[in-house]
Amino acid sequence: SVDLDYIISQMRVDDDGKICITPKALRAADHMLLCRYFDYLQSTFHKTVRGIELVLEDVIMALLNDGLISCSRTDVSRRIEQGTWCEFDESFVMEKIRALARNASDELIKTKTESVLKRLPPKLVWEEEFLAVRYERKTKELFLHLAQRARDKKFRWAQRFGIEPERWYIWPKNVELTKVGSLVDVASYFEAETDDTDKYSQAIRVLKSENSATSDPIMKMSRSLMHILANYSIYILRIYVLLRPEEMGKKEEIKAAIQKSLSFAKER
DSSP states (O other), rough: OOOOOHHHHTTOTTTOOOOEGGGGGGGHHHHHHHHHHHHHIIIIIIIHHHHHHHHHHHHHHHHHHSSOOOOHHHHHHHHHHHHHHGGHHHHHHHHHHHHHHHHHHOOOHHHHHHHHTTTOOOOEEEEEEEEEEOOOHHHHHHHHHHHHHHHHHHHHHHHTEEEEEEEEEEEEEEESSSSSSSSSHHHHTTTTTTHHHHHHHTTEEEEEETOOEEEGGGGGGGSTHHHHEEEEEEEEEEEEOOOOGGGGGGGGHHHHHHHHHHHHHOOO
């Protein structure tokens, strides 16, 4: 229940031409960012949702490679000009996936199309999730080390359990409440890469006072929750495997093998 109407009513433009909000809307803005954060964790990055999306990405790529769909600039422009862009919807793509499933001679493609069409997501066989300071070098190194070890081990696991490497998915993600944290020096962002400058520019800005014409990013406001929470990130590493019905009995053995391998890596 984010109070969007109130946030919109408190929007202003500061002396630099930047859209901002008044200090009265600070709590509502904090609330909105928290809600978005939990929505990411509970919905967008839900283990089942993300698992089926990983397979769907492969299926869409197969559609493109087989010429069943085309998303080139020319084709999109043509559809817009002809007024048929609205037909390029979920139903259209699902019918193309059914056609791919009917005609594919590759068992791997058939397995993946069946996963999408029958809503049979890959199985989550390992997950590590922890909260840490987003700028802490040791944490980032551990996270990257675990992800790389999982990628390296994937081929050995694939061979051991007789499941093609293409049916294993390594998904690393870190979820942050704001684009940048409050501990980063503002000046450094404007001297950094364009992407970093863009991230800083996207931050919610708050007028310094009711009568002020200048604003600061929300994570720089000491009264804001984001002043503290912006410096933390949830790190998530998941391993999925797309099992065929006759392979379901391997799931627990796979989980045990991965746990043993990656627990050793964490200890190191």
